[in-house]
Amino acid sequence: MTEFFVVVAFALAAVLLRAIDGRGFLASAAVGFAIMYGGGFSWFVIVAVFFTLGVAFTLYKYGYKRRMGGAQEKGGARNWPHILANGGVASIAAMWNLTSPGTVPAVIFLGAISTSAADTVATELGLLSHSQPMLITHPSRPVSPGTSGGVTPLGFVGAAFASLVIGIMALAVGVLSDPNLVLPLCVVGGIFGAVFDSLVGATLQRKGYCVVCLKPTEALRHCGERTRATQGKWYIENNLVNVVSTVAGALAAYVTLLALAPLI
């Protein structure tokens, strides 16, 4: 019963802080319950840390990022597709852990959350970079801040920092007990997942413009109308890229486990 109230209170606080929108409440509660029941309090703490990192870095210098044109829309409040895209793979790992608890589902969970944390912090910190973002696939080609596939050295530092924080917290609350395993697999998983996200963002992700205000946008809808795609695959938008990247980060963490386990 305590678990139920913790999840509801956390999701409610997120709505009141405008970190998520009203419909995002149900999505966060669903992800929260899956993680809490499948992984227990220690897993929930990790999701809470990711969430707090995301909110803090989204709101940090929000006004400046808004003027630069790269800030998250609606005051940074995340919607339900975004929440499911970032929490989906972690929730599946939690359900897996419920049926057969062990190291592997925990590693998949940590790799997925490290990716979401790394990608979010890299994006938000990268928007504050004084150097112009360059396309990850063509490092000599500058792109405007906030463009998917654009990378900055500051963003890379952000990705490493966020995955390290997830790793240190996972160690502190005992998601995995061995420090020789947990830190490398979170850092490798998080950075790999975030780089993968940028690679897909630079190549396959949908980019286009709004048919009403004519602003460039990567969203499916803008100003209440469907946007027109000019680059990438029309069906590959940001949330799908997030799902695929968390899978990639989770697999990278698992490979790191396989590589390190015989040595420890």
Ligand SMILES: [Zn+2]
């Ligand atoms: Zn528009």
